[in-house]
Amino acid sequence: MNDLEPVDALDIELRVNGSAVRRRVPVRRLLSDLLRDDLSLTGTHVGCEHGVCGACTVLLDGQPIRSCLQLAVTADGCEVTTVEGITPADGSLSPLQAAFRDAHGLQCGFCTPGFLMTLVAADPAEHPTDGSIDALLSGNLCRCTGYQNIRTAVRRAWGRDDEGNASAGSDTPLGSGTSSGSGAS
Amino acid sequence: MRCGGRAARPAWTGCWWGEDVVKPAPFRYLRPTSLDEALDALATLGDEAKPIAGGQSLVPMLNFRLARPGVLIDLGRIPALTGVHRTDGSLRIGAMTRQRVLELDQDIADRLPVLRAALRHVGHVQIRTRGTIGGSLAHADAAAELPALALALDATVEVASVAGTRTVAAADLFLGPWTTCLAPDELLTRVDVPLAWQRAAIVELARRHGDFALAGVVGARRPATTDDAGIRLVGFGVGWTPVRLTEAEAALAAGGSAEVVADAAAAGIDPIDDIHADAAWRRDGLRALVTRIADQLGVAA
CATH class of the missing domain: 3.30.390.50 (CO dehydrogenase flavoprotein, C-terminal domain)
Structure with a gap:
């Protein structure tokens, strides 16, 4: 862009789920709308559109953000990961997604992509207790489940038993890394 | 509004409110890469311009159209506004340093544990990824943690404009709800926090x-x-x-x-x-x- 000349639209380049994306976007386009309406990545849901509900959570350079509070132009040059990017290419479920299914951590599913994106970026070591899991999840609203089953799903995905303790012989906790490539699980 | 959609777009994503899906009212956008460029732009544009830091308070106001700035000046690409300078006596924190970066910095947590404790109350992790310390102080929400922390720790902020820089004590910064003593052409560039607290x-x-x-x-x-x-x-x-x-x-x-x-x-x-x-x-x-x-x-x- 021209130095010191305000613009209405901007050419941006970013990577979304591992693929390069180049678009000319109006400067007032939100990242959530870019993803859904320009890129047809409708796994990212928009609920409140003012940063409260968490349904639109995606990863920006590996860190969770509200895509409804991010102008698309400010994601220029960044790596964006949506729920499509953490889902295996063969249509199966990643272990974190499977834990949500198995623990009945969703009903209508509207909030689920946001929960998944918050969790996939979280470090289990930073959330050793149920209380700290609840604090982590407080940025995502769910109107169906009452959260209990979501917490259970997190415990299972992170290799803890249903009382929240580390399971004997559990594998490496899931969800401790951020998979950015499409089809990575 | 026009509804049509490009032929290449699957029919089920054809939007019902027009092809140019937007929430905020129209504005223009400027992305300076140095502090001088940002200050020049602020001086030239005056009241028409609004600086945007992390946007975690401003973008909701844009989405609701409660804020309708003519030009947004994005501070996100100015390296000089980011980072922490550590001395024995103080932390000098660049205004655009992200809250989450400060929260995860173990050295800062050792020197000033209350900063991490306060940050953990600031919104949620998704907010802190983008939110900045300077943005929070300049926004001056009376219910926010960081302005209160700055006041309690006798912090000062550095404020810059094309006319030069000045130092403002936190005690003088907050005038009212969402109101600071900064003039329209001034930017809050740095926060200095003394480490004298036991x-x-x-x-x-x-x-x-x-x-x-x-x-x-x-x-x-x-x-x-x-x-x-x-x-x-x-x-x-x-x-x-x-x-x-x-x-x-x-x-x-x-x-x-x-x-x-x-x-x-x-x-x-x-x-x-x-x-x-x-x-x-x-x-x-x-x-x-x-x-x-x-x-x-x-x-x-």
Whole structure:
């Protein structure tokens, strides 16, 4: 862009789920709308559109953000990961997604992509207790489940038993890394 | 509004409100890559321009069309505004340093543990990824943690414009709700936090972790000098700005009972009634929180 000349639209380049994306976007386009309406990545849901509900959570350079509070132009040059990017290419479920299914951590599913994106970026070591899991999840609203089953799903995905303790012989906790490539699980 | 959609787009994503899906009202956008460019733009554009830092308070206002700036000046690509300079006596934190970066910095947590404690109350992790320390101070929300923390720790901010720089004490920064002493052509560029505090703590009451505080207190303690008892108590969410509870500080320094300190704190605020809590509730909350803070500071109350 021209130095010191305000613009209405901007050419941006970013990577979304591992693929390069180049678009000319109006400067007032939100990242959530870019993803859904320009890129047809409708796994990212928009609920409140003012940063409260968490349904639109995606990863920006590996860190969770509200895509409804991010102008698309400010994601220029960044790596964006949506729920499509953490889902295996063969249509199966990643272990974190499977834990949500198995623990009945969703009903209508509207909030689920946001929960998944918050969790996939979280470090289990930073959330050793149920209380700290609840604090982590407080940025995502769910109107169906009452959260209990979501917490259970997190415990299972992170290799803890249903009382929240580390399971004997559990594998490496899931969800401790951020998979950015499409089809990575 | 026009509805059509490109042929290449699957029919089911064809939007019902037009192809150019937008929430905010029209504005133009400027992305300076140096502080001088940003200050020049602010000086040229004046009231028409609004700087955007992390956008975690401004973008909701844009989405609601409560804020309708003519030009947004994005501070996100100015390297000089990011990073922490550490000395023995202070932390100098660039205004655009992300809250999450500060939260995860173990060295900062060792030197100033209360900063991490306060940041964990700031919104949710998704907000802190983008939110900045300077943006939070410049936004000056009376219920926010970082302005109260800056006030309690005797922080100063550096403010720049094309005319030069000046240093402003946190005590002089906050004039009213969402209002600071910054002129339209000035930018808050840095926060300097002294490390003289032996102990500091933050407590707050909120409906849900990460929500704005219905009442909160930051406390800090350092050795007394001849003209300063070395105790700070600052309430937030209990008035139109963060408010220093000077009478409660004096009562605490004088060894007053918990009841006396709490009474002094409650007398020092003028809380608002709103849908979340009425003034009496906030005052009761503050009394309890001040007592808790005194305990955490190791000062009998």
